[in-house]
Amino acid sequence: AQKITQTQPGMFVQEKEAVTLDCTYDTSDPSYGLFWYKQPSSGEMIFLIYQGSYDQQNATEGRYSLNFQKARKSANLVISASQLGDSAMYFCAMGAGTASKLTFGTGTRLQVTL
C-alpha cells in the first residue's frame, strides 16, 4: 500500500519569498511517480509538477521545483518568488506501478501575504 504524509496543515509566506511544502511518502513499489497539485478556492485540481522514481534530476516547472530525496522518501515542493495568486490548497500525490490510481496527502493550505 502507498501512503503520503503532509505534516503542514497551513503555511504563511510573504510575497516574493520562497516557500517549501513538505511531503513524505511510503511505497514498496520500485517504480512510482510523485505529483503536486494546486487547488484554488474555485475547486479545480491544477497539475504543477511531476517526478518519476527513476528520474536522475529534480523536476522543475517555472517557479516550481521538486526537491526529491529518494533515500529519505521525501518530495518537497519549492515555490520561488511567491505571488498572491499562489494562495491555495496544495496536494502531494503518488502513483505506483501504473497510472490507474493516485494516493493523496491531506494537503497544505498556503497563504501568501503582502
Place this chain on the structure above:
Amino acid sequence: NAGVTQTPKFQVLKTGQSMTLQCAQDMNHEYMSWYRQDPGMGLRLIHYSVGAGITDQGEVPNGYNVSRSTTEDFPLRLLSAAPSQTSVYFCASSGTGLSGYGYTFGSGTRLTVV
C-alpha cells in the same frame, strides 16, 4: 479538446434517492477513476477502471457502483444516498504510463445529501 467532463456540477439529493454522476473523456485514455474529497482528508479513491469492461474498488467503495461499457465514459452511481456521501467528487483519466500531464481531472461535482 474538452479533456474530462463531469456533470452535473452541483446536486442536492434527499436521503435514499439514487443518482448517477457522469464522467466522459475524449483523450482515448485507458484508465479512469473516481475520487471523493472531504474536508481535511484529501482525495480518496472510490473506484477505478483500467479499460472498458474492467473496474475495481478503491479505498472507499461502499455505497457506490460503477461500470465501464466504453473507453470514453465512466459513470458513478449512488444507490441510496446518505448524508455521509456529501462531498466533492472528482473524475480523472490517464494513459497507461506514469507521467505528470497524462493525469487529467474533471472540474468536480459538489454533492449535498440532506
